[in-house]
Amino acid sequence: KQEVTQIPAALSVPEGENLVLNCSFTDSAIYNLQWFRQDPGKGLTSLLLIQSSQREQTSGRLNASLDKSSGRSTLYIAASQPGDSATYLCAPFSGTYKYIFGTGTRLKVLA
Amino acid sequence: EAGVAQSPRYKIIEKRQSVAFWCNPISGHATLYWYQQILGQGPKLLIQFQNNGVVDDSQLPKDRFSAERLKGVDSTLKIQPAKLEDSAVYLCASSLEDPTDGYTFGSGTRLTVV
Numbered sequence: 001k002q003e004v005t006q007i008p009a010a011l012s013v014p015e016g017e018n019l020v021l022n023c024s025f026t027d028s029a030i031y032n033l034q035w036f037r038q039d040p041g042k043g044l045t046s047l048l049l050i051q052s053s054q055r056e057q058t059s060g061r062l063n064a065s066l067d068k069s070s071g072r073s074t075l076y077i078a079a080s081q082p083g084d085s086a087t088y089l090c091a092p093f094s095g096t097y098k099y100i101f102g103t104g105t106r107l108k109v110l111a
Numbered sequence: 112e113a114g115v116a117q118s119p120r121y122k123i124i125e126k127r128q129s130v131a132f133w134c135n136p137i138s139g140h141a142t143l144y145w146y147q148q149i150l151g152q153g154p155k156l157l158i159q160f161q162n163n164g165v166v167d168d169s170q171l172p173k174d175r176f177s178a179e180r181l182k183g184v185d186s187t188l189k190i191q192p193a194k195l196e197d198s199a200v201y202l203c204a205s206s207l208e209d210p211t212d213g214y215t216f217g218s219g220t221r222l223t224v225v
Binding site for chain 1: 117144151152153154155156159167200202204211212213214215216217218219221
């Protein structure tokens with residue numbers, strides 16, 4: 001059974017800092033892993049999708065890496081901004097074609 | 112392309128009442144998922160449809176929850192009777208038949224049971 005852990009659970013930083021959010025998962029037999037952003041009271045927005053054959057994906061100030069064999073992924077946010085404040089969720093895709101979610105990292109970027 | 116549509120956005124009901132949520136997936140998406148997200152937790156899969164058939168409903172509390180996807184397009188999730196612990200955001204997502212390219216979530220329905 002896939003279990004997903006995200007560290008830290010919460011993070012508060014001043015604007016401009018570079019951040020690393022960590023995700024670990026117990027079943028390495030995944031097809032891909034997706035990072036999502038969730039604003040309070042809203043649905044999930046896909047940020048980055050990394051296929052199991054890839055090591056990393058980049059989109060603007062975001063970079064996600066995947067080490068499938070060790071069951072780890074990291075989301076790197078460069079030059080953080082107050083607009084980045086949200087909850088970030090990672091979800092490996094495995095088993096009978098479904099995403100299993102961690103509990104998320106709540107990020108607050110202070111102006 | 113239009114996104115995943117969900118309604119209503121918010122619902123407040125008393126315990127033991129019934130409630131229904133509706134989801135219209137992205138056109139052409141064969142797979143539809145309902146997730147439950149309790150405050151402070153990650154989303155948990157309730158049920159997964161492929162076209163109009165159920166693929167996985169192992170975590171659906173079948174004594175009170177039911178879901179259908181008639182004609183393989185839109186879907187309805189029902190709770191009857193509701194309990195206080197059902198207060199959560201109910202998220203619908205859809206994907207192509209090969210879901211390895213990821214899926215798209217709707218904005219969710221926030222349910223409060225009082």
